[in-house]
Amino acid sequence: GTSFPCWNPVLHQAGKSAPLLFCKVEPSPSRWWGMMRASPDGGLTWSEPRRLPDGILGPIKNRPLDLPDGTLLCGSSTEDKGWRVHFEKTPDCGRTWEKTPPINNGRGVGLIQPALLRTGATSVVALMRSTKGRIYAAKSSDDGRTWTAPEPTELPNPNSGIDALTLRDGRHVLVFNPAEKGRGRLSLAVSADAVHWTLVIELENEPGEEFSYPVVTQAGDETIHVTYTWKRKRIKHVVLDAERLRPEKERGSR
Numbered sequence: 001g002t003s004f005p006c007w008n009p010v011l012h013q014a015g016k017s018a019p020l021l022f023c024k025v026e027p028s029p030s031r032w033w034g035m036m037r038a039s040p041d042g043g044l045t046w047s048e049p050r051r052l053p054d055g056i057l058g059p060i061k062n063r064p065l066d067l068p069d070g071t072l073l074c075g076s077s078t079e080d081k082g083w084r085v086h087f088e089k090t091p092d093c094g095r096t097w098e099k100t101p102p103i104n105n106g107r108g109v110g111l112i113q114p115a116l117l118r119t120g121a122t123s124v125v126a127l128m129r130s131t132k133g134r135i136y137a138a139k140s141s142d143d144g145r146t147w148t149a150p151e152p153t154e155l156p157n158p159n160s161g162i163d164a165l166t167l168r169d170g171r172h173v174l175v176f177n178p179a180e181k182g183r184g185r186l187s188l189a190v191s192a193d194a195v196h197w198t199l200v201i202e203l204e205n206e207p208g209e210e211f212s213y214p215v216v217t218q219a220g221d222e223t224i225h226v227t228y229t230w231k232r233k234r235i236k237h238v239v240l241d242a243e244r245l246r247p248e249k250e251r252g253s254r
Contacts, residue, residue: 001219002060002123003133004023004026004027005025005026005027006023006025006035007023007024007025007029007032008023008024008060008061009021009022009023010022010058010059010061010062010064010204011063012063012064012072014064014066014070014072014093015066015070017093018038018039018040018093019038019039020036020037020041020093020094021036021037021038021046022029022034022035022036022058022059022062023035023036024057024058026209027202029079030080031059031080032057033051033052033057033064034051034052034056034057034058035049035050035052035058036049036050036052036094037049038048038094038138039092043120046189047107050094052094052097052213053097055079055099056097056099057076057078057088058074058076058088058094058236059074059075059076059088059163060074060076060077060112060113061075061112061113061114061115061161061163061213062075062113062114062162062163062164062215063116063117063122063217064116065100065116065144065206067089067143067144069091070091071089071090071091071143072075072089072090072091072093072240073087073088073089073116073143073144074087074088074089074090074095075087075113075114075115075116075122075126076099076109076114077112077113077114077128078102079082079112081106082105082106082107082110083106083110083111083112083131084102084103084104084105084106084110084111084112085103085104085111085112085114085126085128085138085150085201085229086099086100086101086102086103086104087099087100087103087114087126087144087231088100089144090119094194096161100144100145100146100147103138103147103149103150104149104150109130109131109132109136109150110130110131111128111129111130111131111150112128112129113128113129113161113162114126114128114138114162115127115128115162115164115165115174115226116164117164117165117166117172117194118166119166119193119194120141121150121173122141122142122184123139123140123141124139124140124143124144125137125138125139125140125163125194126139126140126147126155127155127174127194127214129157129159129160129161129162130152130157130159131159132152133158133159133180133181134152134153134154134155134156134157134180135151135152135153135155135156135157135162135176136150136151136152136153137151137152137153137194137195138150138151144187153195153197154196154197155174155176155189156177156179156180157176157177157180158177158179158180158181158183160177160183160212160213161212161213161214162174162175162176162177162214162216163175163176163214163215163216164216164217165215165216165217165224165227167218167224167242168218168222169242170192170244171190171191171192172190172191172192172193172194173188173189173190173191173216173245174188174189174190174191174197175187175189175203175214175215175216175226175228176187177211177212178199178215182207182208183209183210183211183212184204184206184207184208184209184210184211185202185204185205185207185211186202186203186204186207186211186212186214186228187199187201187202187203188200188203188216188226188240188245190202190245201227201240201245203228203238208243209231210229210231210232211228211230211236212228212229213228213229213233214226214227214228215228218242219245221229222242223239223240223241223242224239224240224241224242224245225237225238225239225240226238226240227252
């Protein structure tokens with residue numbers, strides 16, 4: 001009979017499996033737990049919500065990464081003993097789970113909400129929101145089993161959520177607030193290696209307003225779709241042509 005807020009929904013479909021919807025439940029992120037449900041018919045109807053095992057939160061804000069063996073690699077984080085990032089895996093669409101230890105101790109710099117990029121056959125980069133004015137990155141060479149120590153990137157971050165995606169052509173895109181303070185700007189950057197980034201589109205620029213919590217995905221027709229909070233009043237949806245995100249000199253050669 002008690003109502004609780006639900007946080008950070010993550011919708012994901014791995015291959016031809018049923019779409020999965022994850023969220024967190026509880027009044028405070030320091031005490032929330034993970035929930036999930038599945039749809040047998042492409043989103044028309046949904047199973048009853050199921051609580052994840054103790055200590056498992058599921059993907060905390062951004063979509064999981066599909067590994068070649070069908071396992072979902074989820075970027076997750078906790079906020080009860082400092083802001084700390086860890087990773088969770090499920091080989092069977094949420095029935096069983098395993099998790100890594102935190103990759104940071106939550107002291108000095110707080111990190112949460114990793115976004116995952118595929119950079120090689122078994123290589124993954126995690127980009128993370130931080131409390132230190134920069135997006136931080138960590139790397140894994142074994143499909144997320146072990147990770148390097150997080151390090152700051154060249155990208156500013158005003159302690160605001162980000163999202164990133166590896167496109168089908170191998171390029172990476174990142175949507176973020178490109179400033180150390182404030183959420184009045186929102187931009188999209190492109191990278192070939194997930195290390196060096198070029199800002200290509202400014203989605204919003206209105207100082208004093210808020211544009212935040214982006215989600216980016218690629219549709220079957222190759223278009224890129226970005227949604228985000230618009231001034232805390234609406235959700236805005238932007239559709240982009242992936243080919244036009246290339247430098248002009250490259251467009252005619254493909």
